[in-house]
Amino acid sequence: MSSVTTQIEDERPSSLWRDAWKRLRRNKLALTGLGVIAVLVIFAAFGPWLTPYDFLSQNLDARNLAPSLSHPFGTDDLGRDVASRVIYGARTAFLVAVLVTAIALAIGVLLGAIAGFYGGTFDKVLMWVTDMTMSVPQLLLVVVINASLKQPITLWMEARYLATMNPIWRNGAIIDFALVFGSMAIISWPPYARLVRAQVLSIRNRPYVTAARALGLTNRLILMRYVLPNAMGALIVAVSAGLGTAMVLESAFSFLGVGVNPPTPSWGNMISDGLRVWTNYPHLLVAPAAVLAVVTVAFNFLGDGLNDALNPKGQK
Amino acid sequence: MNAPLITIENLKKRFDIRMGAFGEKAASVHALDDFTADIIEGETFSLVGESGCGKSTTGFCILNLQRPSGGRVIYKGTDLATLDEDGMRPFRRDxxxxxxxxxxTLNPRMTIGEALSEPILFHGLATKAELPARLTRLLADVGLSQRFASRYPHELSGGQRQRVAIARALACEPRFIVCDEAISALDVSVQAQILNLLLDLQEKYKLTYLFIAHDLAVVRHISDRVGVMYLGRLAELAPAQALFATPLHPYTRALLSAVPEANPHAAQTRQRLQGEVPSPLNPPSGCRFHTRCPLARDTCRATVPPLREVAPGHRVACHAVTSATTTNWEPVSA
Structure with missing residues (x-):
């Protein structure tokens, strides 16, 4: 009782987000995860200015060097600095993860919110679609999409180039990225849609939503100001875990050769290259794999921490 | 007596339970059947009954927060029961x-000030410039200082939150407020405060209340008229004094005899009802109370008793009661 009074006596405003941040700050693991991710984001953003070597420049006199002071992660079979490539790989990984998650989130939130709030036929159809998408193995779906669309799109772009003579249509990397983003977004949005739908379904019957209806507010207003803000907690947790998953997925696809193609460095294709020579030059495998593992674990720690911070009632 | 503010005729609510691949109707819950009553301007009309008897459903259906399955709710000459969300909007304020x-009941992501501003701005009841003064007055009306405007609901106690909820209803400058068990969840000491607040506001703003409750002592204290509900039907409807002095329906009598007596030496003639409330999925034929009624006869099992006026303003739905003084039948020994 006294805590309530003191809270009300002092004038410092406290919001749910502030309280969540307070709880997160006490969680060492989550803070570590956040720190690792922050460092990687800085490297991904400013990598080219931070690395002493260009990730593409080859030095055939310095091939397969073991880690040393001048090359902390050594060099690969073309004499490229592995540390620079891992850092540039972070850029690829973050770019793919953020874009894929953004696309998946936009589709998922929009469809999930409409389905959950209005229900009806749209809801049923959406649930069928998500069930179907989620029932197909993710890797298989991406391989199929890539394999079946790559050639038609390449041909189409070739035709566009011949028609417009604009060099943008000759850039093969665009196809790579578009296909990677597109196919990954296609497999990533259904879980977000289901999460948002489930959240909206549970929130829309809460008394404060009924009260908003009793006030005469429009459905749009109720959805935007009463329902979705209360679904944010669960969504943030899912996004934090989803970013990690998207990075692993990107690496997996690049590893299999359906994702980002050389010479653009991706942790996945670096692991793939390193695996072939790991008995002789283990650093080529260990460096990208270790970084990938650390980032994945960091996202999981952060996700767990966010979950505890945003849903304190869930703690036993 | 004033004119009716809201006239409710044969209001019904069924919840269909759908099952199977094509959503066939498997059963329906008869939550509310043939509710007919006027709500008089300025009065406190109370509804009492056990959990699940349909009293809250009545409140929700009157406000069209749950769409009635049948019947009419006449307010300002318009049948609210037929209106959709857009049609209801102009009436929601009242x-x-x-x-x-x-x-x-409060959005955890909104400060108290935001929650109260929403209806004011949406309905254009004040300009942005007038808003701070309006909020201060609104909070003062419910006994809160204006500091609360910047607080979030989780910083408030239950009683304070309920004051905010009342302020939010008042923000619309309404004529009619449904108090759906508005004090049941509060501590007893806080209950009295909130109750007094509601009564003060009623006087100040000439409000009409539909007070849904299960605490008979509270209802007796504040009501002008009381309706007793059983399994979705109105069993008895009477001015509060008459109802508590001369309860006529056997269910009302059982309900009133269950009220604890403060004086331990007072003679307690508690009338115990046998059995459980039947399922509203499959309500009893005829009078819905016949499975537990000490007076039940064949007529009760066959026909639904109409809500008859047996004394001025005192209406009872019982075959056995024909006037305010006579009960025709003797209890059947089991």
């Missing part, structure tokens, strides 16, 4: 509601 649970 007809407000305060909910039972003060912990879930």
């Amino acid at each position: 007809l407000q509601i305060v909910f039972q649970d003060p912990y879930s």
Whole structure:
């Protein structure tokens, strides 16, 4: 009782987000995860200015060097600095993860919110679609999409180039990225849609939503100001875990050769290259794999921490 | 006596339970059947009954927060029961509601000030410039200082939240408020405060209340008229004094005899009802109370008793009661 009074006596405003941040700050693991991710984001953003070597420049006199002071992660079979490539790989990984998650989130939130709030036929159809998408193995779906669309799109772009003579249509990397983003977004949005739908379904019957209806507010207003803000907690947790998953997925696809193609460095294709020579030059495998593992674990720690911070009632 | 503010005729609510691949109707819950009553301007009309008897459903259906399955709710010459969300909007301002649970009735992501501003700005009841003064007055009306405007609901106690919920209803400048168990979830000491607040506001703003409750002592204290509900039907409807002095329906009598007596030496003639409330999925034929009624006869099993006026303003739905003084039948020994 006294805590309530003191809270009300002092004038410092406290919001749910502030309280969540307070709880997160006490969680060492989550803070570590956040720190690792922050460092990687800085490297991904400013990598080219931070690395002493260009990730593409080859030095055939310095091939397969073991880690040393001048090359902390050594060099690969073309004499490229592995540390620079891992850092540039972070850029690829973050770019793919953020874009894929953004696309998946936009589709998922929009469809999930409409389905959950209005229900009806749209809801049923959406649930069928998500069930179907989620029932197909993710890797298989991406391989199929890539394999079946790559050639038609390449041909189409070739035709566009011949028609417009604009060099943008000759850039093969665009196809790579578009296909990677597109196919990954296609497999990533259904879980977000289901999460948002489930959240909206549970929130829309809460008394404060009924009260908003009793006030005469429009459905749009109720959805935007009463329902979705209360679904944010669960969504943030899912996004934090989803970013990690998207990075692993990107690496997996690049590893299999359906994702980002050389010479653009991706942790996945670096692991793939390193695996072939790991008995002789283990650093080529260990460096990208270790970084990938650390980032994945960091996202999981952060996700767990966010979950505890945003849903304190869930703690036993 | 004033004119009716809201006239309710044969209001019904069924919840269909759908099952199977094509959503066939498997059964329906008869939550509310043939509710007919006027709500008089300026009065406190109370509804009492056990959990699940349909009293809250009545409140929700009147406000069209749950769409009635049948019947009419006439307000200002318009049948609200036929209106959709857009049609209801102009009437929402006049007809407000305060909910039972003060912990879930406020949006946790909005400050108290934001929550109260929403209806004012939406309905254009004040300009942005007038808003701070309006908020201060609104909070003062419910006994809160204006500091609360910047607080979030989780910083408030249950009683304070319920005051905010009342302020939110008042923000619309309503004529009618449904108090849906508005004090049941609060501590007893806080209950009295909130109750007094509601009564003060009623006097100040000439409000009409539909007070849904299960605490008979509270209802007796504040009501002008009381309706007793059983399994979705109105069993008895009477001015509060008459109802508590001369309860006529066997169910009302059982209900009133269950009220604890403060004086331990007072003679307690508690009338115990046998059995459980039947399922509203499959309500008993005829009078819905016949499975537990000490007076039940064949007529009761066959025909639904009409709500008859047996004394001025005192209506009872019982075959056995024909006037305010006579009960025709003797109890059947089991």
